[in-house]
Amino acid sequence: MSTPILEVSNLSKAYGGVQAVQDVSFVLNAGELLALIGPNGAGKTTCFNMLMGQIKPDSGVIRLKGNDITGRPPQRIWRMGVGRTFQITATFTSMTVRENVQMALINHQHASRRWWKPAAATDVAHADALLGRVGMAEQGDRACSVLAYGDLKRVELAVALANDPDLLLMDEPTAGMAPKERIELMQLAADIVSERGIGVLFTEHDMDVVFAHAHRIMVLNRGCLLAEGAPKSVRANAQVREIYLGSTVRAEVE
């Protein structure tokens, strides 16, 4: 088997006396949808921010396609082929939908220092193709500030795909969306992953979404990796039920 897309070994991070992430190791392969779940405060977002370079880990190694990226700044990690969407959408509100995607394309080509040719005329076709893929082709000219939240999430997905990433990090991709939109968006992500053979790591609170789409699930609790495996085995794991799902939902899960 070839080198995994992402290989995390013994990742740890403490804030003062609190061990936010402790000795977490896992592997993510191409074409795989890996879910990272856990109760609030389990360390999911800290874990994510370390992968993307927003936070430096205290110890541990993160390898992307075999290259050590531990502690590198987010810009560098992005250049190596990692796309990201945020829990609370982060888009450029003073730009149109298309311009948001164009920005990512422009940077992908190292063209952000060009100062003469108008930006709005660059990579239009490519940007529209990406928008088309996420179902936003018609809204390219609208300002990002007036979009509905679900649409913003789609724009973020298009932006995250612009550098042709090998790895996509999605922090709660369906947070704040209506149930129907959630299913559609995750289906879209799953389709894109299988089309392009991208590896996806996502965190999620909605168990329906997780169990319907994840190929593999990791459960984080108080910074430690509690269980890892196929949805079925995680579902059956007594420890996970006890600590994460809680005893009251046992009946529902079964």
Add this chain to the structure above:
Amino acid sequence: MGDFIVTLLTGLSSAAALFLVASGLSIIFGVTRIVNFAHGSFYMLGSYIGVTMVTALGSGGIAYWLALLIAAVAVGVIGVAMEVLLLRRVYQAPELFQLIATFGVILVIQDVTLWIWGPEDIVGPRAPGLSGAVTIFGEKLPEYDLVLIAVSPVVLIGLWLLFNRTRWGTLVRAATLDRQMVAALGVNQRWLFTGVLFLGSALAGLGGAIQLPKGGADLLMDFNIIAAAFVVVVVGGMGSIGGAFLAAMLIGLLQTFGIQIFPNSTLILMFLVMAVVLIFRPWGLLGKPESPGHGPVEAPEAPLRPANRKLRIIGSGVLAFLLMLPVAHLLLPSIIGDFTLVLVVEIMIYVLFAAALHFIMGPGGLVSFGHAAFFGGGAYAAALMVKFTDAPMEIAFWVAPIGAALLAILFGWFCVRLTGVYFAMLTLAFAQIAWAIMFQDAPASVAKALGEWFGWTAVEQITAGDDGILGIWPAEWASSRVTYYYLTVGLVVAGLLVLRRILFAPFGYTLRAGRDSPLRAAAIGIDLKQHQWIAFTISGAFAGLAGALFVYSKGSVFPTSMEIARSFDALLMVLLGGVHSLVGPIVGAATFTWLNDIFNELSYWRFLLGATIIALVLLLPNGLVSLGDTSVGRRLGLGPGREALA
């Protein structure tokens, strides 16, 4: 020994007023996020009202102290009036827009004070029973200084108790961290803001009143204290009262000892300290990084659109007018005199300067309080080139933007590491340092020292300090008023078009991307600091070009071309015109320069200018370019302005 201790105590006593003013400023900023430039004016009013109250109540015993207290309360009430009548109406405006409102208040208060109390300096009444001096190690120290030394710790403890032991204080601290959350908890923000304005203004008033026996009252107090107060707030850390105390003591001591050790460098010492502190501690001595809490929700800027038909027509019309004006001047010299051409040249120069500042401030989201450094830097670069190498004007016009750009590269390297108000204050500090270097002709001192060392004969003067550099006139071919007019119009219009072009290009978009969402910018590979540094340099270069046009239009350059007032003028122009529009700085600069020119000849012109600014702020909180959005504008067929003129 005695000398040292007395200097130390004098320093601590002089820090008292500074601490009171700075703590008030810090409290107001912490809660309302308003940079209150009028705070120095409140300090001045505290002094004047104090004098009047002492005269009315008599200066014996309790009455004296009561008078000072009444002055503080009266200034607090004036602060409340400013909040209720003015600031409350513009909280939703773009960030820092309130700043120009408070600038209007400064101008109004200056003239009102002049009108009520007259132009003469007033000697402060002595405090009862404290007019003597104590002898310490053989040196004399005024008794009143001991009172002042005690005031700062007492106020510090009082504020600490207020903020940590009362419900109101807890709310103020909570609002400093996260305003929206406090509002969501059902706290009436209006009363909180009003209360904070009262407290902060009263502290400034008290500061003005208690320093009366030492400094008296005069009309320059407002500007003299405001820069120092900002330095104290920033060095201490915005929103930190303890930090303000520490910094006030530091600056107070620095100034008293500084006069003895480096008599020529007191102007610059304070800013040097601020620059060093900010470079090593970007949030001040005791400040914390700004929490990502919720600020006011600002309406997002509309996407950039290429000029529409309306803007093209207006633009062509203005250009045609500018090109035809000299023709009209030649045909009808009695109506369109020399003076009109001179005024238009001045307007065009400031238009370019304001557009350069807007480049970094609007799309870049970085507000510079010290952009005159590059305007003046360009002017001096050109003038020095001509003075020492007899370079022709054509060369000087290249040297100015390059010199200003080099200065911007140097300053920018430090500044772009900071954000928000700290960025603004570091640019101000560098601008003041640059100003002081020109004002005190530091290059000549260096040359002299080097000359003595190596045995050269150094030049006597380089920048010539206050005397300025004279005799910088345009080349023969551009020496007529009309030719220089066309040269200015041509260069300014070309400069504006280039700046505009850059903003529509990937570089300008990247700049805006970083302003909109630094998080997303990093997540699509943008090295934001590097782009900001380049943008700062471009902005500096165009400000420098404006400076070159300026020096040749006047024939001379003085340190005033770099002073704080010049930086603030540019800031006002951009904000007045509308920071969220590319046309804003042009409209703002033209309007401001023109108004300044009209009012300049009148007595009480400050009042008129200040009142006009306040009126514009209240009527057009999104800047002059939003005129089309108002009902009057729509009736005139101007609207919708903001989008159309984006």
